[in-house]
Amino acid sequence: MIAAPARTPIARFVALVEQRLGLHYEQGQWGELEAVLAERAAGRGVELYLAQLTAPSAQAEWKVLAERLTVGETYFLRHPTQLETLVDQVLPSFLRQTSSLRVLCAGCSTGEEPYSVALLARERGRVDSSRLRILGIDVNPRAIAQARRACYSPWSLRAVPAAMRAQWFQRTPEGFALQPQVRDQVIFEERNLLEEAPAFWAPGSFHAILCRNVVLYFPPEVIRRIIARMAQALVPGGYLFMGPSETLRGISEDFELLRGGDAFYYRLRQPTPPAASVALAAPPPAAPQKVAPPPADGLGEVLHLLDAERYTEAWAHLESLPQTSQPQALLLRAVLHLHAGRLAQAEQLGRQLATASATEAPACYLLGLCLEQAGDEAGARGRYAASVRADPTFALGYLRVGTLARRAGDIVEARVALRMAVSLLPQEKPLHLALFGGGFGRHGLMQVGLQELQACTEVP
Ligand SMILES: C[S@@+](CC[C@H](N)C(=O)[O-])C[C@H]1O[C@@H](n2cnc3c(N)ncnc32)[C@H](O)[C@@H]1O
Structure with missing residues (x-):
């Protein structure tokens, strides 16, 4: 040997x-x-x-x-839409349940991120700062020592508006020193995210965790371990914010993806709808009902993988099943072609399915997605409109019609379509959500619809 x-x-x-x-x-x-x-x-x-x-x-x-x-690049008010979503919507949504809100910044580097949360919470005034506890952890001891000093260079403050800088920082020979009342609101700890620490990660420890621009340096199995720990440490329905180039796709199914403006973030799934919704006053979401009851022929697993955005595995699973011309299987095949960028194949199947009344609406929607992906928004809008003519209860069809109409400046049509989308989403078919929901889930799509509606009202 x-x-x-x-x-x-x-x-x-x-x-x-x-x-x-x-x-x-x-x-x-x-x-x-x-x-x-x-x-x-x-x-x-x-x-x-x-x-x-x-x-x-x-x-x-x-x-x-x-x-x-370690790479410690950070600055104040980084990815500001996420921070605004956190202090304006996420944290206030817990106020009825608790008297103390707990936020963890995991991989906080030199402290700019947790201090930004503290500062923005004060600026926005939606949560009482005395009820907000912020903890920053990092494996780099020098970064933690610097975070505790809370004195920063102009470069760290480059995204902070002048008025905010004047109000919360004091110029000193060493740099810009953060006001003590903000500094003292954040506690720092040197801690390695990989270390087992059951007491620290105890269930229900945090309402929100920011772990932004940290796991992009880690391999998937390490990310899986860390995210599982964070899911356990969040309160039911707690939130996780990651960096824009980080994703839970293929990592964890414990969270649903949400969108606030141009920011994406995650919410821990829970078996029943939340008592308090985020501040946009969304109509109460229907009980989570992610996918249709799994058909006995194995398509249920493909739908499940698609819903979890595990497209390669979904395709492999579909290919392992006996070939069938069942409409649901063909729709799944077409959607997976689309996700793999095989637009011609997706379109061919879509055209075939659009001729059968049972699949006309989702097939038209799929054809709309193909056109949108090819850059033809006007053509796509026509297809989405056809999808809602074929099925007037098709919420997702209305959502795309409304979004594209708003983008094209047709605000009246956008408002009508988006209102339809928001009112129909609670009843949208689980199959449609699994096929076309893009991992957002019913609640996430509702947020998207409401954001789009709000954007319409902001148009002069
Ligand atoms: C690029 S910085 C991100 C800082 C901040 N979250 C932001 O987005 O601006 C990444 C931070 O993650 C920390 N980090 C890397 N590996 C870690 C680990 N195993 N445990 C804790 N922190 C870690 C690094 O020390 C670094 O400060």
Whole structure:
């Protein structure tokens, strides 16, 4: 038997870093780590250094590595629409249930993010700051020390309006010092997101967690572990905010995706509709009813995977089933073609299905999506309009008609269609939501409809 080749020191270092800090390095990036390994191992030798890294006494060395390897880029009021959604809608929605609101900023770097939450909450005045507790955690001890100092460079404040800067910061020789009453509202802790800490992640610990621009450096299995922990630590119906280039697609099915303006965020799914809805005064969402009862022929699983936006797996599952000309199977096939960018195939099936009355409405909708994806919004709007003529209860059809009409400046038509969408969404067929809901869920789509309506009223 031939022995497996011993892994090189750099490969072992890369593996240790990923295991301990979660940071994943592709082979093309190993050069960065090689320099750090050479420097840190100098004087003791690489083999001894790697052995020492696995010992319990290596804590101090891991702190040094966390400082050296993490990326701490951050600034005040980053991704502002998310922050506004948090303080204007999400947090006030819990006020009837609790006297103290708890927000966690996981991977808070030098503190700009949690302080932004504190500042914005004061500026907006929707929640009483004395009821708001904000905790920032980060694995980088130097970042945490700087966060506690709360003194910032003009670069950190680049997105803060001048009036806000004047009100909440004081110019000092070291930089802009945050007012003590805001600074003291945030507590910081040095903590590694990968470490087991059952007491910290106890159920119901937080109403909202911000974990933005953190997991993009982690491999999927690490993200899965962290997100599962966060889901457990949120109150029922709690919220999770991630960075714009981070997604839970294929990571967790515990959350539904919501949209507020141009910001996306997640809400922990719960078995019953929430008692308090977010501030947009949405009509109470119907009890979650995600997909149609699974058909016995295996299509239920495909629908489920589609609903979870696991398109590749959904396609593979569909392909593993016996070929059938059942309309539901053909619709699923067409939708999955669309998600894979195979517009011609999706369109061909769509045209075929549009000739049968049972599938005319969803098929027209699908043809609209194909045209929209090809950049033809006017053509798409025509198809969506055909879908609601075929099925006047088709809420999703109205939603697209309204959205495209608003974009085209046809505000009267947009308002009519969007009102129809919002009033019909509570009864929208679970099959339509699974096929075309894009992972938003009924409640998320309702929010989209209400936002669109609001945008119509803002047009002069
Ligand atoms: C790019 S910053 C994001 C800061 C802030 N959330 C924002 O969006 O502006 C990423 C932060 O995640 C922290 N981080 C990386 N790995 C971590 C881990 N395993 N545990 C805790 N924090 C970690 C880094 O130290 C860094 O400060």
